[in-house]
Amino acid sequence: MVVTPALTVVPNSPSLANDLRYSAGSNRLQNQDELDRIIGEWTRQQDQHEAMRLLQSQRIPAGAVLTNQQLLEDQHFEARGFFEEITHPDVGTYRDIGMPWKLSDTPVHARLPAPGLGEHNDNVLGEILGLTADELCSLEERDVIGNVPLNTRE
Structure with missing residues (x-):
């Protein structure tokens, strides 16, 4: 993290930019816990979108973390x-x-739903990776692979 004058938007931190503890990468690393505490206290009191906009207005890369x-x-x-x-x-x-990118000449869409648990085990492990039927059975018997969640088995 680079502490720049821009970071003085964080309340109670106008001195961060001139603090020798944060003047170089090695210094910031040595004092990372304190710096994280200062920034963490501030961010916990902010709406994530407002904090993002404020930091971005100071040319600090920031994004809202969403549930x-x-x-x-x-x-x-x-x-x-x-x-x-x-x-x-x-x-x-x-x-x-959906897809996080847009292509103007080639629209991209999800073609298929997510596969079921273990749906492609035989294809990937057997046909592609070359495990034998006996090896696949052994993995299934030891609950290494399967198509039923372990927490639902009796």
Whole structure:
């Protein structure tokens, strides 16, 4: 982390830019816990989007960290057409994240739903990696691979 005068937007830290403890990378590394504490105290008191905008206004790279629910409700992602409706044979139709990039001449969309647990074990482990049927059975017997979650077995 580079402490620049721009970081003085963090309350109670105007002296950070001139503090010798943070004047060079090696110094910042030695004092990282204190620097993290100062910045952490400030960020915990901020709305993540407001903090992001404030830091970015000072040319400090920053982004809001979103919960899954916040991600699904984010106006920017919605406006970008980031979400897609996916139909899965086991769970039905649901809204999911799409591709993070847009190509003007080649639209990109999710073609298939996520595979089921272990759905491609035989293909990947057997056909591609060359494990024998006996080796696959041994892995399954030892619960190394399978298609049923371990916490649902009796």
